Amino acid sequence: MFSKSCEYALRAVIFIYIKAKDGVRLSVPAIAKEIDAPIPYTAKILQTLTREGVIESIKGPNGGFFVDPRARVTLADIVKAMYGSDKVLHTCVLGLKECSDEYPCPIHARVKGYRDHVRTVMKNTTVQSLVNDLAKGRTFLKNERRRKSSR
């Protein structure tokens, strides 16, 4: 559905919001580890998110990435920051540029409700609203580590 960059971005921002209290600042390696992504690639994505104003950063010792926990950031805001627009939330399943109710592709009517719903979820879901379940271990940000099976 989204590019890997965008998936990393979503996971990174969610993680940063978990740690948003107490003015904690997170380093690139700490974030990369938590979202299970390559360190340098994570750095680049965090730069983009900072430039776009989704998160904040400070250089130097005790520097790192952080957010204002009161800032209202939606998942769609993150998507938009990564793609430059939220066009990706409007794409046609068959790849038509102009697919719409007036000029529909053959499956437009059948998937329209789904696409609209996902868009609504992305636009109306704030990162903050996800933090609670995550902190309580009811949801997860990275793949479960397989224990090495003893033989």
Add this chain to the structure above:
Amino acid sequence: MFSKSCEYALRAVIFIYIKAKDGVRLSVPAIAKEIDAPIPYTAKILQTLTREGVIESIKGPNGGFFVDPRARVTLADIVKAMYGSDKVLHTCVLGLKECSDEYPCPIHARVKGYRDHVRTVMKNTTVQSLVNDLAKGRTFLKNERRRKSSR
């Protein structure tokens, strides 16, 4: 949502089914034009679809691509032929490999219902069922041509 190859494939097969009557055989250029795709790239996709048994082909003069209009082909069959599996219909929005009800990503619960809906649509929608609306001009397979504006 899907790769361009897969979008082309879906559109191509739908088009071939429209012409399925009368034992008509379609050439690569004819199909490429109809789905608005590069000719050689279309050729490669049609080869894959033929190899996977989604469509049929015959070489030589009066050869081309065709289908048995009675064959039941679903959209999911086409997706599967292009990706080698239908895993793409199960992907997590945040990119987790193991996202599930038991091990959910933070937005799993919010999008699950609709992701399942799309999978159901793809699995239960036959190409044949789309042909009628298309033939009657109620749905479309390619972008509308912009008329050149006179000045």
Add this chain to the structure above:
DNA sequence: GTAATAAAAGACAAGAATGTCCGATATTAC
């Protein structure tokens, strides 16, 4: 048989996405 046609197959090229690296810059500690 030969010539013409059209798909099959595989090699190749271009572009985009993903991933890596290094020097520059800003901040802190001293």
Add this chain to the structure above:
DNA sequence: GTAATATCGGACATTCTTGTCTTTTATTAC
């Protein structure tokens, strides 16, 4: 001030997707 730290910025490398081209193979017409 200097040294240490950590992001910023851009260049670079790799991989995957997309797109192109050429030769081979099968079929038809004659």
